Amino acid sequence: MIPRLNGSDPAHPDLCVRCGRTARCFIGSVMNTDWICLPCRDDEGEAPGFAAAAQAEQDAVKAGNFNFPGVGFTSADRVFLSERLKKRP
Numbered sequence: 372m373i374p375r376l377n378g379s380d381p382a383h384p385d386l387c388v389r390c391g392r393t394a395r396c397f398i399g400s401v402m403n404t405d406w407i408c409l410p411c412r413d414d415e416g417e418a419p420g421f422a423a424a425a426q427a428e429q430d431a432v433k434a435g436n437f438n439f440p441g442v443g444f445t446s447a448d449r450v451f452l453s454e455r456l457k458k459r460p
């Protein structure tokens with residue numbers, strides 16, 4: 372059995388589902404249920420909607436929802452993350 376390192380794509384457990392690059396370490400996204408590489412998580416943390424998404428997740432957990440799927444991306448988040456990805460070496 373292939374280990375599901377990124378939790379999102381069992382056919383390619385070593386690829387980040389967000390940027391498509393190989394990674395050894397993945398972390399859960401705050402915006403949605405993706406398991407993403409650390410550079411993607413760094414970018415996500417600077418996205419315009421991140422603070423609201425993090426607050427929504429915190430509120431959900433405090434209310435007892437430990438399977439909160441995230442609030443998703445705003446269009447501003449999508450533009451920001453796309454631009455950040457283009458600038459990555």
Ligand SMILES: [Zn+2]
Pocket residue numbers: 387388389390391392407408409410411412
């Ligand atoms: Zn990534």
